[in-house]
Amino acid sequence: MIDWFTQFRTFVQKTTGVVVHEGQEYLVESRLAPILRTFGFASTADLIKQVLRRQDPQLIALVADAMMTSETFFFRDRQPFELFRTVMLPRLVEAKRDKRRIRIWSAACATGQEPYSLAMVLDEEARRLAGWQIEIVATDLSGSALETARAGLYNQFEVQRGLPISLLLRYFHRDNEKWRVVEHIRSRVRFQQLNLLHSFNQLDTFDIIFCRNVLMYFSPETRRSVMARMAQTLEPGGMLMLGATEFLPGGEHLFQPLPEHPSLLLKRPVALDADLKRTVLA
Amino acid sequence: MKQVLIVDDSNVIRKVAKRILETLEFKTVEADDGQKALAICTAQMPDAILLDWNMPVMDGMTFLKALRNMPGGAAPKVIFCTAENDISNIARAMHAGADEYIMKPFDRRIIRSKFEEIGLV
Incomplete structure (x- = not known):
């Protein structure tokens, strides 16, 4: 045994x-x-x-x-999505007003509830973001979870955990006994299989990374490596959202938490190339 | 402690809902049809109402319309809790003044999530 x-x-x-x-x-x-x-x-x-x-x-x-622990639900923990709307998006709208392009990565997205929740927030903010090009890339290691995510098809239990009824009415339609995310929300998210232990080179850079309730299952070394590679993947001024209980697991030199929201991390301005290399190699 | 009125003609559903709501630190009171629920609301308006749709004597929709016309009847948050799961019915319930909607069967997480949604958890 x-x-x-x-x-x-x-x-x-x-x-x-x-x-x-x-x-x-x-x-x-x-x-x-x-x-x-x-x-x-x-x-x-x-x-x-x-x-x-x-x-x-x-x-x-x-x-x-x-x-792999893949439990997830729409708008899980609420506050990260509120911060996405009230803190992260306004910062980027200000900082990137010339390029008018924002790229978001939902890392370890499991069956897709997180990236679709982000897409719904973006849709609600459509007026403020008119003329902006916003991409959501969602990755997971699990092929079967990604299959569910791409289909955007959820059972009655899944659509009732975390999702207000007003958003169910607006962004889903019945598909036999299940509920399917409407096409214009589904098409906002690009799903891709990715192991967080491997290189992120294929992904290009991002302004926002959501990587919640994942690092806590990794060893301290793996956590440090993932955090360092995420810092490299983030644009200057980029932000990383961790889970509520994952306050800076070994990335203090790369990220700075918002004082009142310790799980929302800002990439440090001088991105310490030497530190990054040292951490990745460690 | 906030009070929730559970209105459902099924004894089993009332019992399950009561148990879940008590773990969320609500006080509960029960009625098995809309008319009895209105009497309870007249005596003391609850903070929230978990409301079945199809019931004998007075159904949930009739109750909701009567409640919203009562003095003080706009205050309680109303969550429909019903096997009706057509989009058109959900929209009708929301239009009639419900604050949230649960499609049966439910579990503790769904109840918790919906009470969070109406700001009571």
């Missing part, structure tokens, strides 16, 4: 960045139970042994998916 579990912890951390702690066998077993049933494995240990042989990429992807 201990042997496969230890090996599996290493496998999960290397594949997804997520740290599975000692004593969390129950978590692994509950997450993998549906795969166990689908493929008819006799036990969790048998399934994991097969994964560790690394012969079946499909099975590996399914197991990696299952181990």
